[in-house]
Amino acid sequence: MNIKQLTQDAGLKLKLYLATLGEPLDKAHEVTSAGDAGLRSGELSELTIITDLKPDGARNLRLIFETLKGNLTGARKVGTLHDMRFVFLENDTKLLFCTCYDGDWDTYINDFATKIPEMMDLIFGNIEGWPGIKSPTVKEFILSKQITASAWFVSHPNLTVADTTRLEKIGAGLNKLLEL
């Protein structure tokens, strides 16, 4: 690295320090590896995939999303899913899929294959090379498509979906009690 690069880097670090006013980093928001791919923050993990769509893939997915009016409530069934998003890239030829979930991704893959196989294949069957959720190679396939995020922030890394649901219920119950 040359002197010019070093000076530039030092300048960037100084600007960052000034921008954050030297605020100390909160350990609760540290990220570690989520296993073979992806980042983990506290109880939560991220999964990001960019992959080729089959020729009719974007059209099929749009039809699914439009039929549901963009409402993916069914995903609640999984119980570990915080969010997910589907974005079409490069003239509908590629798909960006991002999700945030609790714990380990692969611990529950087998469950998807017996609990919601149709839903999984209906959606992910539109990407090139999808082996089917019941395939023994499905974990390797997902892993091979996964891009680990370079940075990721979660505001409450220690609240799982189950925790949030419980707190929501407690909050509602408490409010009801106070109104009486």
Added chain:
Amino acid sequence: MFLKKLFKRTAEKIELHDIQAIILRDRPLPYHGVNVFLEILHTASAKAFLKEIVPYVTNAQNWWDNDNAWLSIAFTYEGLKKLELPQSTIESFPDAFKKGMAARSEKLMDINENAPEKWDAVFKTAGNHIAVSIIAKNMDDLNSKKALALQVLEKHQGVKLCFQADFDTPIEGNFNHFGFRDGISNPEIEGSGAEQLNSKERPIKAGEFIMGYNNEAGNYYPMPQPMEFAKNGTFVIFRKYHSHVAAFNRYLKEQAKNKDEQELLAAKMIGRWRSGAPLNMCPFKDNSALGADATKNNDFDFSNDQNGKLVPYSSHMRRMNPRNSKMAVMSDVNLHRIIRKGVGYGPALPNGSTKDDGKERGLYFIAFSAKAMETLEFLQREWVNSGNFMSLKNEKDPVIGLNEGKGTFTLPGEPLPKRFTGMPTFNTLKGGMYLFMPGINAIKWLSEL
């Protein structure tokens, strides 16, 4: 005979004659037995040993006509390599099996006091290649089968005995060291011919437990190749636990005022009373007749107790088989079942004693599954050492969880839950390994390679 009556020949669909008996058949109660590890010094000698011992390996067919002592054989990955299986077969084993249990300790939550560095020396050596286990219903049967096996072993100098551990039913009447009835609940396997003892569960596809058959997803789990070699085999989980019985008794005394309360707390932690009677079938008082009745003591699910007020979600029994519980995380209960054939070792601690006598006692946890490594990792991470699946944050299993003096146990109550804290680890891991238990033909095949 009672068990013979339960066995319906007409329902057999899997190749019982080729499957080792211990996987499918309920072990005798009470039991006496021995676990042995052998080291392979010379490959040819080991194959000759296998060839000669195969006729003594007990299969799952006509089991009541067989010897009253069952001999089973399984192999570690190192052992299979020593036997010089074809390279393509060696490579085709699942990764977690190749790496071994100790190397996957982070994934298994086998950390801190349960970490591999703290295991017994015998589990740290590379010399465990073949595991032989004999289990019998009386000492005479055990001794004669043991003598037969030793005779074969002595003829083959290339196989060295490096570990031998006897085991016995810990407390007369088939109770484990903690004083609870042992060996009650095992999954029913489709086509195994055993009559269903739980009317609320359906039989699970054989492929979840035995290789070469369809699993619950209508597929096969990754298995060694070729299929002819894998067929009728399974993976074995072997884990040695040291049971801290005095600490358990002490904890009950500290947390509960009188004997009745202590017994109730103990039952809540397990999910059953000491007799084996399930809490949700008799919530207030033990029922020893029910506990001893194999046709009734497992015939239930939790549909009568969705809030966990009878059987806490956190209890050992409910965690290990949530049977129709409404869980916070979607999971298919049938995918996470294992066949358990654990056995106790060491002398019993005097009844109710709160003082440790320093003697080693505990459990050889022996379990079978076609995806044993994956299942154990799931169980350890999700159901044993976390509470998230039933919305209890980090609360761990009260019996086998890594609680380390910081454990909590939540008892749902009216209106507020009661929380017990400061729970120690009651079972410490002292070692473990994964093994492959082939079908009987596959042992013959590899002895002739």
